[in-house]
Amino acid sequence: xxxxxxIALTVLMGALLVGVAVWLTRLEDWRSYTPLAGGAxxxxxxxxxxxHEEKPAGIIRWLTTVDHKDIGILYGTYALIAFVWGGLxxxxxxxxxxxxxxxxxxxxxxxxxxxxxxxxxMLFLFGTPILAAFSNYFIPLLIDADDMAFPRINAIAFWLxxxxxxxxxxxxxxxxxxxxxxxxxxxxxxxxxxxxxxxTNPSVDLMLLGLHLTGVSATMGAINFIATIFSxxxxxxxxxxxxxxxxxxxxxxxxxxxxxxxxGSAIIMLLLDRNFSxxxxxxxxxxxxxxxxLFWFFGHPEVYxxxxxPMGIVSYVLPKFSGRKLFGFKFVVYSTLAIGVLSFGVWAxxxxxxxxxxRLRASFMAVSLAIAIPSAVKTFNWITTLxxxxxxxxxxxxxxxxxxxxxxxxxxxxxxxxxxxxxxxxHDTYYVVxxxxxxxxGAIAFAGFAGIYYWYPMYTGRMYQRTLAKWxxxxxxxxTNLTFFAMIILGYxxxxxxxxxxxxxxxxxxxVITAMHQAATLGAFLLLIGQIIWVWNMVSSWIDGPKVEDGxxxxxxxxxxxxxxxxxxxxxxxxxxxxxxxAEEEPLADGGEPTESDES
Amino acid sequence: MEEQPGLxxxxxxxxxxxxxxxxxxxxxEVGIIWPLAPLAVGGLLLLTGSIVGIVREAGYVESPxxxxxxxxxxxxxxxxxxxxxSGGAFAVNSVSESLRTSGSIGLRGLSIAFAGVIALxxxxxxxxxxxxxxxxxx
Ligand code: HEM
Ligand SMILES: [Cu+2]
Numbered sequence: 137x138x139x140x141x142x143i144a145l146t147v148l149m150g151a152l153l154v155g156v157a158v159w160l161t162r163l164e165d166w167r168s169y170t171p172l173a174g175g176a177x178x179x180x181x182x183x184x185x186x187x188h189e190e191k192p193a194g195i196i197r198w199l200t201t202v203d204h205k206d207i208g209i210l211y212g213t214y215a216l217i218a219f220v221w222g223g224l225x226x227x228x229x230x231x232x233x234x235x236x237x238x239x240x241x242x243x244x245x246x247x248x249x250x251x252x253x254x255x256x257x258m259l260f261l262f263g264t265p266i267l268a269a270f271s272n273y274f275i276p277l278l279i280d281a282d283d284m285a286f287p288r289i290n291a292i293a294f295w296l297x298x299x300x301x302x303x304x305x306x307x308x309x310x311x312x313x314x315x316x317x318x319x320x321x322x323x324x325x326x327x328x329x330x331x332x333x334x335x336t337n338p339s340v341d342l343m344l345l346g347l348h349l350t351g352v353s354a355t356m357g358a359i360n361f362i363a364t365i366f367s368x369x370x371x372x373x374x375x376x377x378x379x380x381x382x383x384x385x386x387x388x389x390x391x392x393x394x395x396x397x398x399x400g401s402a403i404i405m406l407l408l409d410r411n412f413s414x415x416x417x418x419x420x421x422x423x424x425x426x427x428x429x430l431f432w433f434f435g436h437p438e439v440y441x442x443x444x445x446p447m448g449i450v451s452y453v454l455p456k457f458s459g460r461k462l463f464g465f466k467f468v469v470y471s472t473l474a475i476g477v478l479s480f481g482v483w484a485x486x487x488x489x490x491x492x493x494x495r496l497r498a499s500f501m502a503v504s505l506a507i508a509i510p511s512a513v514k515t516f517n518w519i520t521t522l523x524x525x526x527x528x529x530x531x532x533x534x535x536x537x538x539x540x541x542x543x544x545x546x547x548x549x550x551x552x553x554x555x556x557x558x559x560x561x562x563h564d565t566y567y568v569v570x571x572x573x574x575x576x577x578g579a580i581a582f583a584g585f586a587g588i589y590y591w592y593p594m595y596t597g598r599m600y601q602r603t604l605a606k607w608x609x610x611x612x613x614x615x616t617n618l619t620f621f622a623m624i625i626l627g628y629x630x631x632x633x634x635x636x637x638x639x640x641x642x643x644x645x646x647x648v649i650t651a652m653h654q655a656a657t658l659g660a661f662l663l664l665i666g667q668i669i670w671v672w673n674m675v676s677s678w679i680d681g682p683k684v685e686d687g688x689x690x691x692x693x694x695x696x697x698x699x700x701x702x703x704x705x706x707x708x709x710x711x712x713x714x715x716x717x718x719a720e721e722e723p724l725a726d727g728g729e730p731t732e733s734d735e736s
Numbered sequence: 737m738e739e740q741p742g743l744x745x746x747x748x749x750x751x752x753x754x755x756x757x758x759x760x761x762x763x764x765e766v767g768i769i770w771p772l773a774p775l776a777v778g779g780l781l782l783l784t785g786s787i788v789g790i791v792r793e794a795g796y797v798e799s800p801x802x803x804x805x806x807x808x809x810x811x812x813x814x815x816x817x818x819x820x821x822s823g824g825a826f827a828v829n830s831v832s833e834s835l836r837t838s839g840s841i842g843l844r845g846l847s848i849a850f851a852g853v854i855a856l857x858x859x860x861x862x863x864x865x866x867x868x869x870x871x872x873x874x
Contacts, residue, residue, distance in 0.1 A: 142774060149778035156756060156782065163752050192750055200750040288790055291754030299762030345765050407769065
């Protein structure tokens, strides 16, 4: 960058700092605000023993909040935006793959960039944050804590994510304006050297920096959850009656604590290799296999980091609509802990074909097969919970059942891959892509949807539109199975992953491959329609869905299933009506005066 | 959603610092890796300033200025060490081709040190020319 560029940046940066300074002095107004001046809603301000501060209004509230519920909503919104980005990248790729030759994208490098962005976005910017949304909002309610143990750290952890996303996606935004960058980073989410070292495209550096920030964020969050669950539990919440969701988040946080700092260090080594001529992953230094060991030592636990809390959500929601307690609660907890421990002992099953020592391979195969056992324990417990229950097939329940069904396919294909001889054939084919998408889309995202629908009345105060929700479920269920089962067949047909075209095929069942690619693309479009319906339903219902007046919208009290967070919600509804009085216009809206805001 | 007297509402519900810390860290990171001196200086100032802010807000220190000068001195020390390591070279040049020249390493050192100097000046001004010494009455 020439000197004028530096001067322009200096001016910009200076303006930003001055802006921040001015903003801070304006904030003093509310920061030193006393309870007496609190205005409406300050009914408990007279409890002067507490530092009661109003939340500032409008956008400032969201920029400065340290309240776990607000931060949960922020995480959720962020994850939704990432889901849209990652989803559109996937749709573009699938559209490209509908035909054998390059037809939609400019060149194959764009495909590679989309592939990379899709993977990284879905895992780090959608997956981890959507889980943090649930755990931030609900864990303090479930364990009867006032807030997270470190509310400010909680906010820092969230705010590291938006810059992280901007850096990870930067290549796409910046490339059109500079010659130095060709397109987004095209390393794939695994960032294997030597490719990732040799790609001179600076968007790779930005992506690594962004990933580093999201890793710091996840680690801060994990420390916070561990501290909260250990030390902030209410009087009557002991280890014996800690709910299953909190157990899974506690285990997940432990995994994060060991896995993410390692990823951060490996990323820094990669940055140094790229920019400062170190040789950590060069043949004359540690070698490229070193990266694979470090990456997968993080990477395999990462997949369980992503799947454990969704398993917790399913274990939590499923019994509510089965009218029975979770079968074998203790064993579900034990299997969670077992998965947590074992997941650090299987990483080399991603490296069976790299030529590592066969004795090492065999031991990793053994542990990988063993980890299927606790996963199966959970599955049997869910099925047994359903057995003879009085099922209520509403949307959260449908998504839970869809989770189980998809997780079985995802898990069984995983067991196949864990067997060395089979993996030697199927590694790096679409079979692997089918396997993990059954888990990440079919299970993790489904559990996320189950939770989003189940708690919707609580965090919005309104009800979603049930018919649209059913459409969302069925389109997602059919779309997922069409897309990813086709991929499993593609894998059996020997079609390799990460290719933008297939017009050069001279061997193999070409017709089957073409048909399966088209089926997968069709499924992807069904998924797209389903998700558009979902976003529409969420947003429009939040704005003017029917208000929830009952503190127990799912009638859980009937089957004795009403849990702590709904009791909190009921209290909240009661006190809102009691203290708001006529000050807020909300209570009027349903009654006499139809205000404009209500009709729209 | 409306304000509601729930449980956690009895605690401080907002702080401007977390967002600024996160953004400061991100900007400083990019500014230092790609030697873009303005981003490095600005990001480091934002980062150290907000860390000091949050520490004081949480009541761990009474006055922000000693802590800020501590950070400032650390930045100066790190920056000068890096500059010395580069052999006193210094160059402002293009982003992509020059990450590892000694000139660009010198630039990184100088920008870190420069951020430290500004922070130090800020701390001195704050201590001797403003009234913002005491902690908040909260
Ligand atoms: C039942 C337990 C599981 C077993 C035994 C298993 C086994 C495997 C094996 C052996 C591979 C490597 C295939 C290859 O590259 O040749 C693999 C890949 C993968 N698995 Fe699983 N898996 C299991 C569960 C899961 C879960 C729960 C998730 C996600 C939450 C997951 C996500 C992935 C991903 C993302 C990859 C692909 C990584 C890549 O190469 O990009 N797996 N799995
Ligand atoms: Cu694995």
